[in-house]
Amino acid sequence: MNEEKGVLIALRGVTKLHRKGHETIRALDGIDLDVAEKGMVAIVGASGSGKSSLLHVVGAMDRPSSGEVRVAAQNLNSLPEGLLTRFRRQTVGFVFQAFNLIPNLTALENVMLPMEFNGVSASDRRQRADALLERVGLGKRVGHRPRELSGGEQQRVAIARALANAPPLVLADEPTGNLDSKTGQMIYEALKEIARERTVLVVTHAEALAQMADRVVHIKDGQLVPGS
Secondary structure (H helix, E strand, C coil), rough: CCCCCCCEEEEEEEEEEEEECCCEEHHHEEEEEEECCEEEEEECCCCCCCCCHHHHHHHCEEEEECCCEECCEEHHHHHHHHHHHHHHHEEEEEEEECCCCCCCCCHHHHHHHHHHHHCCCCCHHHHHHHHHHCCCCCCCCCCCHHHHHHHHHHHHHHHHHHHCCCCEEEEEECCCCCCCHHHHHHHHHHHHHCCCEEEEEECCCCHHHHCCCCCEEECCCCCCCCCC
16 A cells, blocks of 8 residues: 555555354445544444444554554554554554543543553653643642542543553544533544644544534445545
């Protein structure tokens, strides 16, 4: 595959098959997709349409059954497991619907943790985590644990954590699924601001929020809807 300038994600003929009893489910069915280096792209589809499978393949959380996946000039198909782990740590920041914060760590410690795995010094970890929490409006909540934060605040900590290692790509899987509509819009606005300097790929079934993205891609039955 020729690498096009300005393209961060390039998928060619990507399929993902799952076995369910005697049946084979085609979660992804021949996906061709290019995503630019900066901006916010919303992947929209109903439950079971394949949108989360697409995110997992792009984020190297799952390998495709066939086809080629290139992200940040790396061919994920050919990377061994150890290099895939490094890819996830350095190239991708993840934001999940359930926040996935460590409950006994403070907001600051949750944001510092990915940097520790990346070999960043303790003083640099603290300084960067402080700055990221300030950026998402939680400068006064750094010492609070998840149970002491609202859902929206927990998700903002998760966004700060996703940015800890300055990845070029942030993947958000239904990031507003556990939030009310007003809080959800605030989270999308935060992601939109982040997308000015990196690529943000958001999976959602909420059309209204998706319209805040720079580009909307629809998926149905494992295939991209023409025109996406």
